[in-house]
Amino acid sequence: MRTDTTFKRAFNDMIDILRTLDPGEELPSENALRAQLGVSRTTVRKVLAGMSARGIIISDVHRRIVHEQPSQIDRYPQEETLAISEQVETSFMEWMLRGGACPGTEINETELGRKFGVATTIIREFLNRFQKYGLIEKRPNAGWVFKGFTASFALELFEIREMFEMRSARLFAGLPDSSPVWKQIQSMRAAHLELLADIDSRFQDFSELDSRFHRLIGAVAPNRFIESFQDVIAMVFHYHYQWNKRDERARNEVAIGEHLALIEALESRDIALIDRACRLHLTSARETLLHSIA
Amino acid sequence: MRTDTTFKRAFNDMIDILRTLDPGEELPSENALRAQLGVSRTTVRKVLAGMSARGIIISDVHRRIVHEQPSQIDRYPQEETLAISEQVETSFMEWMLRGGACPGTEINETELGRKFGVATTIIREFLNRFQKYGLIEKRPNAGWVFKGFTASFALELFEIREMFEMRSARLFAGLPDSSPVWKQIQSMRAAHLELLADIDSRFQDFSELDSRFHRLIGAVAPNRFIESFQDVIAMVFHYHYQWNKRDERARNEVAIGEHLALIEALESRDIALIDRACRLHLTSARETLLHSIA
DNA sequence: AACTTGTTTTTTATGGATAATGATCAGACC
DNA sequence: GGTCTGATCATTATCCATAAAAAACAAGTT
Structure with a gap:
């Protein structure tokens, strides 16, 4: 029911x-x-x-x-305000990232259903949606395989992310002065500076700011495939770092600095500078993620 | 059952x-x-x-x-050898591309289930998987919306495709002479020449060759997100052109020529040449698709 | 006529059942 | 010991049922 x-x-x-x-x-x-x-x-x-x-x-x-x-x-x-399917998402993430699911683990719909206390229909539906994150794979008539939250996952993720973000950053810089984004990017800078000033107590607010920042840049030239990929990134960061708080404060402080550099580069309209700032930030984010996986 | x-x-x-x-x-x-x-x-x-x-x-x-x-x-x-879920895929594609589904059409799980003669569970499962193609969108508690097989869909698709293929082509050219791919690309050339020689009677074989060619190039540096995107491309071409045969022969003949040019460029290892050949091919493919949508 | 609320109909989210398929266990054969 | 088949157990693909939620319809108010 x-x-x-x-x-x-x-x-x-x-x-x-x-x-x-x-x-x-x-x-x-x-x-x-x-x-x-x-x-x-x-x-x-x-x-x-x-x-x-x-x-x-x-x-x-x-x-x-x-x-x-x-x-x-x-x-x-x-x-009680979360739909069963939403609860399943959390349960599954926890099982995957905290329980001992290692690469190659077979995922059993029936067993997961029992473990989470829900019907297998829900599990199937969830897994079908979850497939797009690239962490599981289906074998017809025989369940799923967990491919693992591995280094190669992170590398492949960031390879795409770099392509997409560089593309967006360049398009961003090409917008005319009259565009409202320049105002938005300024208030984005202000938000970053504010957070930086108060970093010791508010470092946990960065995650949300990060997501907003990247979505602002990505929104200049909408592309449904890029937007869909941003969901992947958001999922990874949301769940992975939710259970992996090591060095969180330092990590976020560094990222804020990189964001500010990128903002400055964008405002300069200098493509070479933008490319550099963007790549620097992504490389650093990638290394941080890789480090936390190992 | x-x-x-x-x-x-x-x-x-x-x-x-x-x-x-x-x-x-x-x-x-x-x-x-x-x-x-x-x-x-x-x-x-x-x-x-x-x-x-x-x-x-x-x-x-x-x-x-x-x-x-x-x-x-x-x-x-x-x-009778196709699983219900596979039949649903075909039925849905036909409904979408041939039936009068225009952008904004609401998709009703119950109604589709009745129309196709299957349980709604199957429809839900299919739609959840199909979501990744970027053609439909879910509204919580209220079904789905068909976004339309529109020009902007084609443009967004090709924007990503260009990024991915250029990336792969460049990596391809960087492989050492000893790599087996050079042999494979040669036999790929032979297959193209054969088909070209017999284009009048065999032009319909191109679709499969096209897919193989692009997958060969993409396979040099595996990335699960790129592979997943190739499914999107394959779906579009498979179903769209299955019901849209206009100028098929001429279209395919042109594409073969472009493939051959790209093969030559790859073998030259000249990045500028590769970029040009690759972009040329994709631009032409995009225009063809756009033309067939309008 | 535009907005209300009351009522009925349709659709979605979730659980459950079952035949087909896959996986496992246990002797038989060589 | 390894490979074969026979038998059993477990899981998946599919359908169906039902309460919750949405949508559509109807009638009353201002």
């Missing part, structure tokens, strides 16, 4: 919306809430019904008013 | 094996047949049982002998 994670997530979000309203105030229409919560009206109504049942709001004919501020206690726990 | 397409394919293949044997001759062991047919011994035994039941072979204790040559009539029809 389908889980009601969408409802629970919407319920939690609704709590945040209600907290911006005063008791006695009238709620927005179902349609407005639908847009705000990003779910269907069916789900909105279910949330409203739940709120009513808890006495948080009072439903009248054709209107609803806030009765009392909901407390944080009413929230559903985070885990 | 699972279909027995593996069995039927193996059965057909076994017919071909039996035709190389004389009546009265003893069959290879189950294990040997398993290796030849590329299936499990369970399936081999089922095939042998079928052959026995039809009187084609005679099963004795610990041996089996050919009784009579199987006739082609005993073969299972081709369609």
Whole structure:
């Protein structure tokens, strides 16, 4: 049976919306809430019904008013707001990167299903999607093989990444002065400087900034295949470094410096300089990753 | 219930094996047949049982002998040897490229399942795999959207293709004289010349040669992401041109000429020449594709 | 007429069942 | 000991069922 994670997530979000309203105030229409919560009206109504049942709001004919501020206690726990398929992703990553899965390990749909407590349908679906990351391979009629989070994986990943990022950086530099990206890149620089100034306490915020930075550069000339590849990179960094915190602060500080150099190069419009800064950053990122794998 | 397409394919293949044997001759062991047919011994035994039941072979204790040559009539029809998931691929491609699916069309799992006569599970699985081709996109909890086989698809595809092929061609040229690839590229040239000499009757053989040629060049420095992208290219050309035969002969003749030029450039080891030949070929292929889409 | 909410229909996400296939175990043969 | 076949067990491919969520329809309000 389908889980009601969408409802629970919407319920939690609704709590945040209600907290911006005063008791006695009238709620927005179902349609407005639908847009705000990003779910269907069916789900909105279910949330409203739940709120009513808890006495948080009072439903009248054709209107609803806030009765009392909901407390944080009413929230559903985070885990219950994740679709099974999302939970599977996390479980699988953990199994792969932390459990002793070595290159060549055979992946058994049935066994994974049992281990994670989900139906094999879900596992199959997940593996089919996960295939694009290049870490597993299918053998027809006989399950999957884990190819390993190995050095050659990292090298192949970075070979492509270098091609794509150099391409984007060059196109970026070719944009006219009137383009809004120059403003965006400036605020990007500011964000980097801010983070650098406070690096000791905020170094963990870098991961998100990194992703934003590279996506900004990549967005100048959209290409669906490059965007799809950015998902691969994001996955690798998200999960790998989530469980591999060694030297995190130093690593991030270095990367910020490289980003700033690249920003400067971009602003100079000097292709040779850009190429150099870009390659320098990617080489350093590659070495860091390789180092953390070994 | 699972279909027995593996069995039927193996059965057909076994017919071909039996035709190389004389009546009265003893069959290879189950294990040997398993290796030849590329299936499990369970399936081999089922095939042998079928052959026995039809009187084609005679099963004795610990041996089996050919009784009579199987006739082609005993073969299972081709369609029955394709797994449901493979049939779905064809059906979907046909729906997409020939049926009136225009950009933005919503893809409905249930409806497709009904139309193709298969369970929605299969459709979901297929769509998840198909996602990597960049032609469809998922909206959570609400199906898929067909993005269209459009000009921008072709342009984005070729942008990546150019990066990858130029990279491979350069690496190719850097291989030492002692490498076996130089021999392979020579026989590749011969195959092209042969086809060219007989272009009027054999122009349809080019598609397969094209794929082999590009894979040979790509194989010099394996990269899983590039290989995966070659699947995208293969899919596009296979299905698109399967239903779009306009100017096929002329198109292929031109491409053969470009391949020959690239081969010559590779053998010269001159990077500038290689780049030019490679780019020329890709530009021409891109224009051809764009032209056939419009 | 544009927006509401109430109701019904359709579709998706997930679990479960089963025949076909693959993998494993156990004697038999040489 | 290695290879063969017979028998059993485990896994995959496929279908089907169902609650949750989305979409469509209908009718009431302003």
